[in-house]
Amino acid sequence: xxxxxxxxxxxxxxxxxxxxxxxxxxxxxxxxxxxxxxxxxxxxxxxxxxxxxxxxxxxxxxxxxxxxxxxxxxxxxxxxxxxxxxxxxxxxxxxxxxxxxxxxxxxxxxxxxxxxxxxxxxxxxxxxxxxxxxxxxxxxxxxxxxxxxxxxxxxxxxxxxxxxxxxxxxxxxxxxxxxxxxxxxxxxxxxxxxxxxxxxxxxxxxxxxxxxxxxxxxxxxxxxxxxxxxxxxxxxxxxxxxxxxxxxxxxxxxxxxxxxxxxxxxxxxxxx
Amino acid sequence: xxxxxxxxxxxxxxxxxxxxxxxxxxxxxxxxxxxxxxxxxxxxxxxxxxxxxxxxxxxxxxxxxxxxxxxxxxxxxxxxxxxxxxxxxxxxxxxxxxxxxxxxxxxxxxxxxxxxxxxxxxxxxxxxxxxxxxxxxxxxxxxxxxxxxxxxxxxxxxxxxxxxxxxxxxxxxxxxxxxxxxxxxxxxxxxxxxxxxxxxxxxxxxxxxxxxxxxxxxxxxxxxxxxxxxxxxxxxxxxxxxxxxxxxxxxxxxxxxxxxxxxxxxxxxxxxxxxxxxxxxxxxxxxxxxxxxxxxxxxxxxxxxxxxxxxxxxxxxxxxxxxxxxxxxxxxxxxxxxxxxxxx
Numbered sequence: 337x338x339x340x341x342x343x344x345x346x347x348x349x350x351x352x353x354x355x356x357x358x359x360x361x362x363x364x365x366x367x368x369x370x371x372x373x374x375x376x377x378x379x380x381x382x383x384x385x386x387x388x389x390x391x392x393x394x395x396x397x398x399x400x401x402x403x404x405x406x407x408x409x410x411x412x413x414x415x416x417x418x419x420x421x422x423x424x425x426x427x428x429x430x431x432x433x434x435x436x437x438x439x440x441x442x443x444x445x446x447x448x449x450x451x452x453x454x455x456x457x458x459x460x461x462x463x464x465x466x467x468x469x470x471x472x473x474x475x476x477x478x479x480x481x482x483x484x485x486x487x488x489x490x491x492x493x494x495x496x497x498x499x500x501x502x503x504x505x506x507x508x509x510x511x512x513x514x515x516x517x518x519x520x521x522x523x524x525x526x527x528x529x530x531x532x533x534x535x536x537x538x539x540x541x542x543x544x545x546x547x548x549x550x551x552x553x554x555x556x557x558x559x560x561x562x563x564x565x566x567x568x569x570x571x572x573x574x575x576x577x578x579x580x581x582x583x584x585x586x587x588x589x590x591x592x593x594x595x596x597x598x599x600x601x602x603x604x605x606x607x608x
Numbered sequence: 609x610x611x612x613x614x615x616x617x618x619x620x621x622x623x624x625x626x627x628x629x630x631x632x633x634x635x636x637x638x639x640x641x642x643x644x645x646x647x648x649x650x651x652x653x654x655x656x657x658x659x660x661x662x663x664x665x666x667x668x669x670x671x672x673x674x675x676x677x678x679x680x681x682x683x684x685x686x687x688x689x690x691x692x693x694x695x696x697x698x699x700x701x702x703x704x705x706x707x708x709x710x711x712x713x714x715x716x717x718x719x720x721x722x723x724x725x726x727x728x729x730x731x732x733x734x735x736x737x738x739x740x741x742x743x744x745x746x747x748x749x750x751x752x753x754x755x756x757x758x759x760x761x762x763x764x765x766x767x768x769x770x771x772x773x774x775x776x777x778x779x780x781x782x783x784x785x786x787x788x789x790x791x792x793x794x795x796x797x798x799x800x801x802x803x804x805x806x807x808x809x810x811x812x813x814x815x816x817x818x819x820x821x822x823x824x825x826x827x828x829x830x831x832x833x834x835x836x837x838x839x840x841x842x843x844x845x846x847x848x849x850x851x852x853x854x855x856x857x858x859x860x861x862x863x864x865x866x867x868x869x870x871x872x873x874x875x876x877x878x879x880x881x882x883x884x885x886x887x888x889x890x891x892x893x894x895x896x897x898x899x900x901x902x903x904x905x906x907x908x909x910x911x912x913x914x915x916x917x918x919x920x921x922x923x924x925x926x927x928x929x930x931x932x933x934x935x936x937x938x939x940x941x942x943x944x945x946x947x948x949x950x951x952x
Binding site: 469472473476483491494495530531532534586588 | 653656724725727730731732733734736740741743744745752753754780781782784785786856858859860861862865
């Protein structure tokens with residue numbers, strides 16, 4: 337009997353171990369698809385330096401020095417690419433972010449995404465054309481077109497969002513009537529409502545494999561840390577000189593700047 | 609007369625008075641968005657923001673509230689005066705806060721539910737978004753919507769009015785803009801003599817009918833009935849000013865849109881002088897003179913104004929008188945005197 341008992345016990349132990357293994361497996365699977373918190377951090381820099389509003393001085397590709405006192409841009413329509421090529425699209429209504437350099441709480445776009453490993457990140461720099469024409473009830477929060485002074489990211493006279501806004505000072509800029517040598521870059525243009533016009537909506541695609549994939553799970557926070565080199569807006573496809581273009585708003589030069597600034601974003605690392 | 613007779617008579621008089629009062633109230637009361645049978649379907653999504661009495665009244669109060677400007681001096685109604693069909697009568701260019709001068713002539717708040725675009729250059733395509741532009745423009749109201757909302761929140765009446773209109777005391781930009789739209793949507797001009805004729809309730813006089821024929825021959829392709837605009841942007845040959853206003857091309861950046869402006873509706877012309885985007889013509893005679901011999905040729909001049917190697921529209925003196933007579937049938941006295949559209 338004792339022998340028999342031992343034999344019996346052994347079976348039970350093996351069975352239990354098996355069940356435990358199975359259930360552990362199962363738990364793993366559940367964990368990996370449970371939504372987890374993922375942030376995408378937009379860390380603004382200028383060339384090799386961290387961006388310091390007002391106090392930092394930088395030099396562009398044309399050798400012109402400048403300082404920045406305001407920098408903000410829209411990030412929207414975020415998508416994540418899985419290793420198998422499947423794409424997770426963040427629900428559009430919760431996929432609009434206004435990154436403001438002066439407000440550190442806006443530097444991270446906070447997302448809830450299904451658990452899993454992501455090897456690529458896509459987003460729009462700006463606001464898609466559809467949202468530019470939606471009813472105002474669908475344009476609240478950072479998209480509130482009446483945001484006025486607090487955001488100032490909407491052209492009321494030529495209805496549409498300003499995607500990217502950078503202002504500062506440069507001795508290379510011509511003096512305005514008040515004697516200030518300002519630089520002003522307000523880049524927008526969603527393609528026009530009824531007649532076509534410039535479209536500066538840019539989709540950015542970043543590969544996360546080199547600097548670290550994002551492993552999202554319900555039990556931790558993951559942060560994709562991007563470095564955003566603002567100096568790139570002055571160069572890339574076409575050099576923009578402050579002396580020639582100290583103020584660029586809704587005009588042809590804005591497309592050159594938009595073509596340049598698509599290369600601003602670099603994946604630095606992922607905090608898993 | 610017996611006491612009983614006096615009593616019956618008294619009751620009768622009272623009844624008649626009550627009737628009368630009812631009639632008066634009916635004319636001046638809110639009836640909701642009603643579309644004239646000869647008008648096309650509105651462009652604005654009415655079902656998405658259907659004017660209610662409370663919403664309309666809130667919108668009207670906002671329209672006439674000077675707190676919409678930075679220093680609380682001017683309201684929408686300052687430059688859009690009802691007796692001038694909601695234009696800035698007598699001003700070629702509108703002046704706003706601290707008498708700062710704009711660059712264009714203020715347009716009527718009239719039949720906006722049928723507008724595809726707003727402003728002379730069509731830079732805005734949704735009535736709900738329209739008020740933001742004059743509010744933040746530094747030569748108009750020089751204010752921000754955020755600051756206006758703060759002013760309204762501390763007012764003793766507005767929170768209750770917002771609740772009545774939209775179900776909660778919260779005051780936000782969406783409700784603010786939707787209420788303004790409700791008021792503006794109700795500024796409908798569809799009760800001119802022309803409209804009565806279209807509905808077989810009246811007849812044109814002989815001269816009006818002849819003028820109507822002249823109109824249909826020479827004007828109707830752009831000033832399309834029954835709204836008297838085809839909502840397009842055209843260059844009608846005005847010579848550019850020393851600082852040229854490039855019109856539609858400011859919005860589209862297309863060279864082909866240079867000096868094009870929105871075709872204005874021809875309703876209520878008797879009340880809306882001066883004319884054109886910069887108010888350069890003070891009389892309709894001057895406008896017709898322009899079309900006859902003032903057209904300036906340019907790359908974007910409308911093809912309708914240069915047919916058979918000849919520019920302009922030539923009318924005989926008789927045709928001109930007939931046309932001007934017809935245009936008077938587009939005046940809508942009820943619209944400019946309707947008490948429910950007035951400041952209360």
